[in-house]
Amino acid sequence: MAEEPPVLAVVGPTGSGKSDLAVQLAHRLGGEVINTDSMQFYRGMDIGTAKLSVAEREGVPHHLLDILDVTEEASVAGFQASARKTIEEIRSRGNVPILAGGSGLYVRAALDVLEFPGTDPRVRARLEDELASQGRAPLLRRLEAVDPVSAARLGDDRRIIRALEVYELTGRPFSSFMPEREYLQPALQLGLAVDRADLHERLALRVRRMEQAGLLDEVARLEPLGLRRGKTASRALGYRQFLEVLDGKADVETAVQQTIVATRQFARRQLTWFRADRRIHWLDWQDPELLPKALAAVRAAAAGRLMK
Incomplete structure (x- = not known):
């Protein structure tokens, strides 16, 4: 390819084939893959996160997999620094960085001009205590008063606490730290467009295969290592549900x-x-010409015809 390819990202919903396409692109482009699935950061969480095995990576270098213990909390700001450093290292080797994963905020953290405010464990702990003693409603009312955009957008306790923490620390609404989408350097996001009914069938089959592959045993191995205590890891799909099996509750x-x-x-x-990001170049996940069309999009982006 005459022009240097942009930083690539393969995005889309879970189960759509992002990891496989990233490996295929890496073979054709001389690429290395950077994980952007926040649950694949965790050592030992392999079956339930559909992490590619070493054999399935087909010799393609993969980065930012297995970097955290299950008791550690994933940090978008920390990931941003690691991902950008890894992108530069891959470029220095003359290779193409290819992000792969479905954690949308982590993809933006790597690709976009985006600032992440700091944290304060004392403020976070106080807000968590308030949540435990008073419930979500008072915290949400407080957030509505200072940051109605985030209050309307955030639907879980962790994010509400984070938005209030940011406001206390900076005096700025959390929503002000999510500006218009602007790439830090030339980039191309390839989105896998799915048929929802087909995806639902695939996901059901995938979960059953995970169970047959030993998901319960994996959860049992991770439980004494602190899986329940992990604020991020314990929320992973399947792990919370199979902890209930270990407890005899299901x-x-x-x-x-x-x-x-x-x-x-x-x-x-x-x-x-992902549909809210108009820069994504969508491809049919079941198209037999998926790889050639993805490569054509990369060539067009390298020539400046797809950059937005």
Whole structure:
């Protein structure tokens, strides 16, 4: 390829084939893959996160996999620094950085002009205590008063606490740290467009295969290592549900069904996130010409015809 390819990112919902396409692109372009799935950061969380095995990586270097213990909390700001350093190292070797994963904020952290405010453990702990004693409603009302944009957008306790923490520390609404989308350097996002009914079937089958491959045993191995204490890891799809099996609160089939439902809901949220980014170049996930079309998009982006 005459022109230098941009930084690539393969995005889309869970189960759409991002990891496989990234490996294929790496073979054709001389690329190295950077993980942008926040749950694949964790050592030992292999089956439930659909992490590619060493054999499935087909000799392609993969970065930012297995970098955290299950008790550690993933940090978008920390990931941003690591990802950008890794991108530069890959470039220095004359190779193409290829991000792969469905954690949308982590993709933006790597690619976009984006600032992440700091944290204060004392403020965070106080807000968590308030949540535990008073529930979500008072915190959400406080957030609505200072940052109505975030209050309307954030739907879980962790993010509400984070938004309030940021406001206390900076005096700025959390939403002000998510500006218009602007790439830090030339980049191309390849999105895998799915048929929702087909994806639902694939996700159900994938969860059942995870169970058959030993997901319950994986959870049992991780539990004494602190899986329950991990603020991020314990929230991973399948792991919370199969901890209930270990506790005798659910049987395996119930855990499977709950995981299928949760995974489908997660895929829907991912699609909503990525569809809001008009820069993504969408490709049909089931197109037999997927790889040639992806390579054509890379060539066009390198020539400046797809950059936005």
